[in-house]
Amino acid sequence: MTLTVVRIDQNSPTGTVLDASTPMIRIDDEGYTRGDGVFETMLAVDGSIRKFDLHLTRLGNSARLLHLPNPSEDSWRSASALALESAGNGTPSSLGAEHTVKLLISRGTPEEGPYGLVVVSSVPEATIAQREEGVKALLLPRGHDPAEDTAYPWLLAGAKTLSYAVNMAVLRHVRSLGAQEAIFTASDRRILEAATSSVIMARQEGDRLRLFTPEPNRGILPGTTQGAIFQGAREAGWDVGFGPLYPTDLMESDGVWLTSSVRLLAPVTHLNNQELVLNPGLTGELMNFLRSR
Numbered sequence: 001m002t003l004t005v006v007r008i009d010q011n012s013p014t015g016t017v018l019d020a021s022t023p024m025i026r027i028d029d030e031g032y033t034r035g036d037g038v039f040e041t042m043l044a045v046d047g048s049i050r051k052f053d054l055h056l057t058r059l060g061n062s063a064r065l066l067h068l069p070n071p072s073e074d075s076w077r078s079a080s081a082l083a084l085e086s087a088g089n090g091t092p093s094s095l096g097a098e099h100t101v102k103l104l105i106s107r108g109t110p111e112e113g114p115y116g117l118v119v120v121s122s123v124p125e126a127t128i129a130q131r132e133e134g135v136k137a138l139l140l141p142r143g144h145d146p147a148e149d150t151a152y153p154w155l156l157a158g159a160k161t162l163s164y165a166v167n168m169a170v171l172r173h174v175r176s177l178g179a180q181e182a183i184f185t186a187s188d189r190r191i192l193e194a195a196t197s198s199v200i201m202a203r204q205e206g207d208r209l210r211l212f213t214p215e216p217n218r219g220i221l222p223g224t225t226q227g228a229i230f231q232g233a234r235e236a237g238w239d240v241g242f243g244p245l246y247p248t249d250l251m252e253s254d255g256v257w258l259t260s261s262v263r264l265l266a267p268v269t270h271l272n273n274q275e276l277v278l279n280p281g282l283t284g285e286l287m288n289f290l291r292s293r
């Protein structure tokens with residue numbers, strides 16, 4: 001995969017393009033050795049970054065929780081524009097040419113301190129395919145309730161940190177069982193979030209269809225894609241609601257989707273090997289809420 005990398009630091013607040021084929025991370029970089037840093041992953045379509053404001057707000061919040069300096073909004077915008085200009089072709093899709101744009105702040109080395117990176121790559125075709133093909137998901141315990149972490153700032157609830165080893169381990173686990181995605185549950189079986197996405201569900205209530213998602217402020221990552229879909233739905237006059245949701249809610253729903261910035265939304269075709277209701281028309285309507293955001 002071709003990567004384009006732009007670095008932001010004190011000497012270069014608007015960003016410098018680095019040669020991605022040469023070493024650029026020092027061995028004592030604490031982003032690398034301790035996962036001590038934060039990131040955002042965004043989608044660019046035809047060179048324009050979707051939901052940039054929402055990502056910058058969440059990055060600022062993550063950086064604050066970790067006491068990391070956050071480059072200014074202008075720095076991120078100019079470095080991202082530079083990275084996209086320098087990047088190769090995006091992956092063609094029905095939306096346009098798609099790139100993944102990752103913003104990252106690392107604690108850096110003890111001598112040099114923190115810095116920011118913008119990393120641009122084309123979106124894998126398999127990721128785009130999941131928007132239509134959907135995914136099989138398994139419910140797995142998170143081990144403890146992340147809502148309990150919200151009282152303790154050092155547990156970094158709601159921060160998008162570089163420490164994603166657990167999220168990757170759970171994906172390897174479900175793949176070994178023939179599924180593609182894991183949906184975490186709390187000790188009381190409440191639905192939380194997927195390994196790298198949020199969960200939304202539709203339920204027909206009388207003559208109205210209502211969208212639901214687990215409460216975003218109870219220790220899970222507040223998803224910008226879920227937020228944008230709910231905003232679009234509200235503006236279109238739909239009802240939206242927040243958890244608690246339990247496995248039976250998903251099993252008996254009128255559709256479940258995993259939402260994230262690059263994949264956008266993937267219908268869940270099977271949950272714990274049980275077939276779920278699929279509604280391609282509704283998937284299209286939810287996708288439309290994201291077109292302008």
Ligand code: PLP
Nearest residue numbers: 196197198221223224225260261
């Ligand atoms: N939850 C987790 C744990 C994630 O890692 C992500 C995205 O990476 C999301 C939810 C979805 O967030 P967004 O829609 O802002 O990409």
